[in-house]
Amino acid sequence: MIEWFIEELLAKYNYWVSIILILIGFYAMIAKDNLIKKVIGLSIFQTAIFLFYISLADIGPIPKGTAPIVSEEMIHMGYVYVNPLPHVLILTAIVVAVATTAVALALVIRLYEEYGTIEESEIIELERQRGL
């Protein structure tokens, strides 16, 4: 039972850490009242998904993995290339993540100019007062 636990669950700890980070980021996006805290939670969520993809590409301790650069010497020494396809996907996704963060922060600054606060509950309260 203990051996099964170690082999099946702890051997894939990268994915467990990824899920834990996704839950931390999602909690911050939903439960935090401050809008900049929500942006920080969004950033953590995105990075956790990147961790999941890079873990998919990775090769464990046996056989030894190496960066996908052609080298006869490394092949003779018994190294195996990691899969470069998820790396390319995530390289694009990092740039998109920065653009998303920049747009979110621009919206936060605009909301602060309009309402004078960056707390979500206060903004909703002010909006309700203006509506009535």
Add this chain to the structure above:
Amino acid sequence: MIVPIDLALLTLIVIIALAAITVRDLLSAIMLLCAYSFLMAMVWVEMHSVDVGFTEAAVGAGATTAFLIAALSRTVRWEKK
């Protein structure tokens, strides 16, 4: 991957992520997010995806932190509760 380095970095990453969403001072939260991105870049170099690693170190730890600090300078620093 190199298992001991991987475990140590991932443990530190989870602790820093929890601290970043818990702390009340937003400037501290932003600097903790910068440390989080830098440790994530170290994880990716250690997982042999060096291109993603240096992009994250430049763009994630550098540009995102600069954007967040610029946004914070136009709004308020402390989180109300």
